[in-house]
Amino acid sequence: MTLLALVRHGQTDWNAERRIQGRTDIPLNDTGRAQDLLAAEALRDGGWQRIASSTLGRATETAEIIASALGLEPPATHPGLMERDYGVAEGTLVADFHARYDGGVPVPGAETHEELTERALAALAEVVAQEPDAPTIVVAHGGVIRGLLGHASNGALPRPGERIDNASVTLFRMTDDGLVLAADERESVGAGRGA
Template sequence: MTMICLIRHGETDWNAQNRIQGRTDIPLNEKGKQQAIQCGKYLALNDWDVIISSPLKRARQTAELINENTNLPITIMDDFIERCFGDGEGLTFSERQERFPDGVIPGYESTETLILRIMSGIEKINEQYPKKKVLLVAHGAVISSILSHLSNGEIGSGKTRLLNACISNLQFTENKWMIQNYNQVDHLEK
């Protein structure tokens, strides 16, 4: 059975300021780098086969810092780039509400498009890495959407705020993906 460990990237300055990043390419801050290192130490306690990362800098940096402890091949997959928030990028949630009170944000990637893209990526992983254990470093909206889709809306988007450097585990068994756990942060120092 294929296993995927979803890892949200470490903290950035925009995360700390509650700014919407989307596809704006923001690097990790010092706290985010430490979170990624802690993730790597924790993940090194188990055997993994590959790290897959979003192409954005914050995810790639997280993957590289994790890999200091896991020593795995890293593959970049565009399928897992963060959702495009269009003109909402760079704004805080309250600024976004004020600027777009009707919720219509120019350039915003639709939920349908997002789900098609990321679930296509999940299926590519299952085809390319059958029966492997995969670390997938991605973003809050991407991971939330995966969790929401697989749980029929019980968790994820709109229900669960994923923390930076959290871990969520999926397992492909009996021809379907099952969520083993989500938003795990026990590996991070308080």
């Protein structure tokens, strides 16, 4: 069984503007870097032994900030932890995205929620397989964490309208039975609520 802390990267300018980022590689802003330091502080006494991240710059920089603050080796990167590919919706305002695509309307060129969750689960399994007993911090993205929460809670989480905050931390365990939340109720620490 492996304890996993899933951390959403710190804020970017597109997060502040409420734009769909997806695979567009927008860097952290100063607020995001400060959020990452707060997340590192919240993780400080967790016995974390290693850190992994998405290959997108905003996640790798978050992972590097946390690793440096906690005295961990530099993060290993995994493409399977990248954010959802939003196709033609990349860069649109979140409000416009929901107005156009809510209600099951497919986004042209986008990865489905099911594809995203399957990819993220495979990436986590790969990370865990490298050191199965090492408590691990994994820096990823809002869509990835949302998909994993949905999977681990059988669709109960996140609740409707609930956001995955920048630099928030949500705890999971990878067991022989698969990915589960770290407690009966979602446990979260850090700069924001876990989802």
